[in-house]
Amino acid sequence: MNEAPVLLDTVRARETAIRLPYPASDDPAALLPSLAEWFGAERDRTTATIALPCPAVSPPAGSGARISSFAIRAVRGGVADRVTRDGDTLFVHTSRATFWQHPSPWLVAPSSGGAPIRYVVNGARRHPARPPKPAGVVYRRYLPALDSTFTLRSVDVGEDTERFHRWMNSDRVARFWDLRGTREEHAAYLEAQCADPHVHPLIGCFDDRPFAYFEVYWAKEDRIAPFYDAHDFDRGLHLLVGERDAHGPGKLHAWFNSVLHYMFLDDPRTQRVVGEPRIDNTRNIAYMHRLGAYTLKEFDFPHKRAALVVLERDTFFTHHGP
Secondary structure, eight states, rough: OOOOOOSSSSSGGGEEEEOOOOOTTTOGEEEEHHHHHEEEEEEEOOEEEEEOOOOOOSSTTTTTHHHHHHHHHHHHSSSOOOEETTTTTEEEEEEEHHHHTTOOOTSSSSGGSSOOOOOOTTTTTEEEEEOOOOEEEEEEEETTTTEEEEEEEEEOOHHHHHHHHHTTTTTHHHHHHHOOOOOOHHHHHHHHHHHOOTTEEEEEEEEEEEEEEEEEGGGGSSTTTGGGTTTTTTTTEEEEEESSGOOHHHHHHHHHHHHHHHHHHHTTTEEEEEOOTTTTHHHHHHHHHTTTTTEEEEOOSSSHHHHHEEEEEEHIIIOOOO
């Protein structure tokens, strides 16, 4: 599929058909790069229709079954919402919400959703056993507006302790995290997070330059669980931005959206992402609201007054998303 997309309908700009040759591999996933280019270029593009010429005159034996199979696999595989045919053209109709939930263009590591559900009891809490955390890069996304690639990778204690130590001892970060300490204390903290099956500590990078630390956690077995009706696959997020140049509006939107995108992609059973920022962390709370989250309530942790912020999967992908 090396032919450039041609816009077939210039009037309905948000429902334009992209003409591509019929994929020789017969794999609907071969359409994903063109969809990524289409939806990634402009955020207000809500749908795409890909027009695929298919055999119509003297078709080879079995071509009808081949086309039918392609249509079924496109819908079942999350590449399309529906597939229609008009004469010698197959139309693959895809919404923005469907496309951005397909993991293969972005998710580098195996999905947590591939693990079977097996319950364990941890203290007074019963929750699904969590799969092992992958090493290395887990998510990668090219951002055309920034001409930059955002990645998330699992923390490497040996590689990341020094920068984590520097970030935690900065006044700006310490105000909210209150984890000033020695290098040894910060190494021990990271080792504990890496060993904890319910927390996945991650480093965010732009073009392989680290700028932030994220803790993605399973809410059911976290300290937040007693404060709301935590579901089995709810995910939570703690974050700190260590490098000041990542606070600009363009970068802030890019990395915040991308981290949330990863959290929903990693397990399709995750229907909610939650956060518990300190109540005076108004920047964090306001930005979550801009992405479609709402504040369920305010509550008291032993160490802080917090806001319980909730983002629903459907809201993220349908109205705000990547």
